[in-house]
Amino acid sequence: MSTETTQAAEPEDAQVTLYDVDHPAPVIEPPRARTGKTPKASRTNFEMYGWLFMRLSGIVLVVLVLGHLLIQLVLDGGVSKIGFAFVAGRWASPFWQVWDLAMLWLAMLHGANGLRTVINDYAERDTTRFWLKWLLYAATVFTVLLGTLVIFTFDPNIR
Amino acid sequence: MGTATLEKNDSAGPVDSAENSATHLITVTLRIRRFNPEVSEEAKWEDFTLEIDPKERVLDALHKIKWETDGTLTFRRSCAHGICGSDAMRINGRNRLACKTLIKDINPEKPITVEAIKGLTVLKDLVVDMDPFFQAYRDVMPFLVTTGNEPTRERYQSAEDRERFDDTTKCILCAACTSSCPVFWNDGQYFGPAAIVNAHRFIFDSRDEAGEQRLEILNDRDGVWRCRTTFNCTDACPRGIEVTKAIQEVKRALITRRF
Ligand code: HEM
Numbered sequence: 001m002s003t004e005t006t007q008a009a010e011p012e013d014a015q016v017t018l019y020d021v022d023h024p025a026p027v028i029e030p031p032r033a034r035t036g037k038t039p040k041a042s043r044t045n046f047e048m049y050g051w052l053f054m055r056l057s058g059i060v061l062v063v064l065v066l067g068h069l070l071i072q073l074v075l076d077g078g079v080s081k082i083g084f085a086f087v088a089g090r091w092a093s094p095f096w097q098v099w100d101l102a103m104l105w106l107a108m109l110h111g112a113n114g115l116r117t118v119i120n121d122y123a124e125r126d127t128t129r130f131w132l133k134w135l136l137y138a139a140t141v142f143t144v145l146l147g148t149l150v151i152f153t154f155d156p157n158i159r
Numbered sequence: 160m161g162t163a164t165l166e167k168n169d170s171a172g173p174v175d176s177a178e179n180s181a182t183h184l185i186t187v188t189l190r191i192r193r194f195n196p197e198v199s200e201e202a203k204w205e206d207f208t209l210e211i212d213p214k215e216r217v218l219d220a221l222h223k224i225k226w227e228t229d230g231t232l233t234f235r236r237s238c239a240h241g242i243c244g245s246d247a248m249r250i251n252g253r254n255r256l257a258c259k260t261l262i263k264d265i266n267p268e269k270p271i272t273v274e275a276i277k278g279l280t281v282l283k284d285l286v287v288d289m290d291p292f293f294q295a296y297r298d299v300m301p302f303l304v305t306t307g308n309e310p311t312r313e314r315y316q317s318a319e320d321r322e323r324f325d326d327t328t329k330c331i332l333c334a335a336c337t338s339s340c341p342v343f344w345n346d347g348q349y350f351g352p353a354a355i356v357n358a359h360r361f362i363f364d365s366r367d368e369a370g371e372q373r374l375e376i377l378n379d380r381d382g383v384w385r386c387r388t389t390f391n392c393t394d395a396c397p398r399g400i401e402v403t404k405a406i407q408e409v410k411r412a413l414i415t416r417r418f
């Protein structure tokens with residue numbers, strides 16, 4: 001309290017006497033420090049399954065994605081061959097339907113879980129985390145469902 | 160014993176020894192990150208230039224500054240011999256113990272930067288608030304848990320069973336690993352490598368009976384699955400513990416025991 005009067009009396013000293021033993025400057029706390037009140041274990045295996053899924057889906061994606069890129073962009077004339085007819089021709093076969101479906105689901109869930117990790121890493125406030133994840137999950141569900149719908153209801157005779 | 164040392168010095172001749180000690184001193188600059196909340200809210204770099212034997216340690220340089228130049232320089236140290244774990248700091252951008260880092264090993268031609276370890280609240284100069292670090296340590300139950308009657312003699316363990324967790328017994332809780340981990344920097348709720356190392360110490364101890372419980376704790380949101388195998392912790396550990404490997408072993412134990 002006495003400091004306040006001192007500051008008022010000597011404004012030119014304000015910068016020097018702003019902080020002292022009784023009025024220390026605020027320290028910079030790191031995000032989300034662990035305390036005794038940090039929530040205790042939730043007793044599920046969710047994080048473990050998430051971790052395993054990243055690795056397993058990654059292995060499968062190597063084949064699916066590289067195969068996809070090879071077929072679409074390199075073999076048989078490269079990009080120039082891609083057109084409505086090319087897509088229609090491939091999706092006429094259940095094999096390529098399943099291939100693209102698996103790629104869609106695995107890449108989307110893999111990517112979504114990866115972004116969940118990124119949000120957990122970088123979003124500090126609980127409300128920020130909540131909304132970012134909500135957005136992520138909504139976008140994922142939308143894309144996966146829409147993609148699945150298209151693969152199965154694709155009509156080659158559409159005009 | 161004192162006499163023997165004296166005689167040795169005498170035989171070298173007074174002029175010689177004086178010259179010797181003068182020539183092997185070098186001039187180094189320590190660039191120290193200072194913070195004093197009682198003076199300013201800003202942390203700032205301050206350079207100290209001193210003459211020192213390159214075979215001395217960074218801790219000796221800090222002592223020299225504190226004792227001879229600026230008594231307000233604040234840092235923790237206790238044993239000064241790499242065993243108490245109180246003087247982990249970021250030296251030239253890497254977490255090390257000041258008492259185990261020789262000046263000659265860290266390029267004394269350039270200014271040597273010294274800062275507090277990251278990811279914990281800096282209280283003053285090189286001193287950080289270790290509470291969150293020790294909270295994570297406490298949360299993994301770092302003590303022997305057994306059931307049944309106390310044996311009347313020591314609990315036997317074979318040499319192989321002891322070997323299983325030998326590496327993680329070496330931890331001195333200096334926090335060099337945890338405060339080098341980018342996941343911990345961004346989210347302090349992550350248990351961090353040191354807590355996992357100390358859980359490993361008991362999970363793989365054949366005499367302990369609470370391994371399952373510790374695995375359960377580390378199976379959670381803030382547990383081992385947040386580790387991204389950056390290896391910063393292994394690089395930082397002054398005890399040479401293979402920290403990342405220990406974390407992976409806990410992951411593997413979780414997977415093999417859950418399936
Ligand atoms: C091509 C084969 C792929 C493999 C082998 C693979 C593997 C992995 C692995 C193992 C992780 C976990 C990393 C960690 O926990 O430290 C990961 C993370 C991630 N992946 Fe993939 N992935 C592949 C393709 C993809 C694709 C197609 C996407 C996008 C849809 C994607 C997006 C992500 C994201 C966003 C992360 C999180 C990044 C991070 O943790 O920092 N990945 N990937």
Ligand code: SF4
Pocket residue numbers: 244329330331332333334335336337352353356395396397398399400402
């Ligand atoms: S594991 Fe190594 S770096 Fe981490 S607290 Fe223990 S001694 Fe320090």
Ligand code: FES
Pocket residue numbers: 235236237238239240241242243244245246247256257258259
């Ligand atoms: S002072 Fe004890 S470890 Fe460095």
